[in-house]
Amino acid sequence: MALMILPLIGSVSVSESLVALTAVCLVYLILKVFQTKIPEGLRQLPGPKPLPIIGNVLEVGNKPYLSLTAMRKRYGNVFQIQIGMRPVVVLSGYETVRQALIKQGDDFAGRPDLHSFRYISDGKSLAFSTDEAGVWRARRKLAYSALRSFSTLEGTTPEYSCVLEEHICKEGEYLVKQLNTVMKVDGSFDPFRHIVVSVANVICGMCFGRRYDHNDQELLNLVNVSDEFNQVVGSGNPADFIPLLQFLPNPTMKKFVSINDRFNKFVQKIVSEHYSTFDKDNIRDITDALIDHCEDRKLDENSNVQVSDEKIVSIVNDLFGAGFDTVSTALSWSVMYLVAYPEIQERLYQELKVKVGLDCTPRLSDRPNLPFLEAFILEIFRHSSFLPFTIPHCTTKNTSLNGYFIPKDTCVFINQWQVNHDPELWKDPSSFNPDRFLSTDGNEVNRLEGEKVLAFGLGKRRCIGEVIARNEVFLFLAVIVQKMQFHAIPGEPLNMTPEYGLTMKHRRCHLRATMRARIEQ
Numbered sequence: 001m002a003l004m005i006l007p008l009i010g011s012v013s014v015s016e017s018l019v020a021l022t023a024v025c026l027v028y029l030i031l032k033v034f035q036t037k038i039p040e041g042l043r044q045l046p047g048p049k050p051l052p053i054i055g056n057v058l059e060v061g062n063k064p065y066l067s068l069t070a071m072r073k074r075y076g077n078v079f080q081i082q083i084g085m086r087p088v089v090v091l092s093g094y095e096t097v098r099q100a101l102i103k104q105g106d107d108f109a110g111r112p113d114l115h116s117f118r119y120i121s122d123g124k125s126l127a128f129s130t131d132e133a134g135v136w137r138a139r140r141k142l143a144y145s146a147l148r149s150f151s152t153l154e155g156t157t158p159e160y161s162c163v164l165e166e167h168i169c170k171e172g173e174y175l176v177k178q179l180n181t182v183m184k185v186d187g188s189f190d191p192f193r194h195i196v197v198s199v200a201n202v203i204c205g206m207c208f209g210r211r212y213d214h215n216d217q218e219l220l221n222l223v224n225v226s227d228e229f230n231q232v233v234g235s236g237n238p239a240d241f242i243p244l245l246q247f248l249p250n251p252t253m254k255k256f257v258s259i260n261d262r263f264n265k266f267v268q269k270i271v272s273e274h275y276s277t278f279d280k281d282n283i284r285d286i287t288d289a290l291i292d293h294c295e296d297r298k299l300d301e302n303s304n305v306q307v308s309d310e311k312i313v314s315i316v317n318d319l320f321g322a323g324f325d326t327v328s329t330a331l332s333w334s335v336m337y338l339v340a341y342p343e344i345q346e347r348l349y350q351e352l353k354v355k356v357g358l359d360c361t362p363r364l365s366d367r368p369n370l371p372f373l374e375a376f377i378l379e380i381f382r383h384s385s386f387l388p389f390t391i392p393h394c395t396t397k398n399t400s401l402n403g404y405f406i407p408k409d410t411c412v413f414i415n416q417w418q419v420n421h422d423p424e425l426w427k428d429p430s431s432f433n434p435d436r437f438l439s440t441d442g443n444e445v446n447r448l449e450g451e452k453v454l455a456f457g458l459g460k461r462r463c464i465g466e467v468i469a470r471n472e473v474f475l476f477l478a479v480i481v482q483k484m485q486f487h488a489i490p491g492e493p494l495n496m497t498p499e500y501g502l503t504m505k506h507r508r509c510h511l512r513a514t515m516r517a518r519i520e521q
């Protein structure tokens, strides 16, 4: 999940623009009359001058993480742009982002009321909706505790420390077999296509108590839906920024609604099956646990925050949706970097060979013994910054930051990409160098350096799946690097340029892999 917006001006028609022009004049006049006064001692936000209707979209362009990083050089860590008719405050710089999201966390914990957000999970999304603070907090707590209890449950056999480890090890081993088979049949494979099914199976196991075959059409359709979702929201919905367009025919919006509809139907079908087979004495997965919570809550007369059953059960949409796209993207990028840096791939393999051996599958308990793999993962998050922005935030009251006044209900973008490539924070930020995260003897990860990488947001809205995600990326990578060696197809150069979207992905491509021979020991 990430920046949902930033419209491409090309998708607005002439008639839409004319109507919007009239509207903009009216709104401009109204805004002038009611403009909030800047309190004494505070300054007005700096930023580029906006054009009527379109604001600064031309300067922002289709790589906003780069253009907004460049603007920061001119306007500083807190500045304002206008997207369409909506003012947006852009935050950069590690200390400024920490100040806003941690020290002034409550002021910046809201979500903007964007038209398109109303279609995600039928407007009941935990991550995207404008739930009032008490409701959002109660749902977030519930989601967090469901995730925690269903990932730390005991595995089906004592060989696994927990069910999360069991799911990842089994799916990782299955992925290796699958890639080996595809290599034998086709001679190459599309990494994302296979990784996404393996990762989806881990979160499906926890949320729905089921897994899908790598050729299951229902799941593959859903994965494609998520790919389209990413593309549509990445290019933006003009109606989010020029409100009048909400009432006019809008092809982008139509596609967006249909994509969300297909996703919701997939989850809804599984949830209905759970309702009809629900047994209070046999809670099978997160969906059951949420249904059970609705039942228990009805008995709890002291509960002071009212959250509807629908809003409780729909938490599973967020967990499932957020749980596979992000982790698959991280892993798919990791494989691309392995191929781009063969000497790093070899070092990772040697570390696994020495510290874990080649006869047993790696486990979560191996994490402290594999510092180079940990450093590699941190550098993937930093260098790719595949979630260049957090989900947009919104101010919950009139506030100030670094001496600038920011009114209530202002949309706020957090530029994670800028922090991860800030030359004041990182030596030679554009080079891919996992060693930057290792102690001088190479035996330990430098945790303080690691904490500066922004991938999961910070503070009140920080990702609730972070621990699971980090464990998944670690263990999947350990399993596949131990068993396989990845290469580019000779004569086909690797394209590492990210495609802007909800999560930034590499262009779909084909790679090769060979099994590591066990006799190499």
Ligand code: HEM
Pocket (backbone or CB within 6 Å): 001, 126, 127, 128, 140, 143, 147, 203, 318, 319, 320, 322, 323, 324, 326, 327, 330, 387, 389, 390, 391, 392, 455, 456, 457, 458, 460, 461, 462, 463, 464, 465, 466, 468, 469, 470
């Ligand atoms: C590498 C993997 C992942 C990355 C990089 C990531 C990153 C993020 C980011 C940047 C946010 C927004 C933070 C903000 O608005 O300030 C977020 C929110 C969220 N993430 Fe993740 N995430 C990942 C995996 C997961 C997983 C596995 C789950 C669940 C199983 C998950 C569930 C959520 C939820 C529910 C929210 C919304 C929290 C809220 O609005 O209160 N994420 N994530």
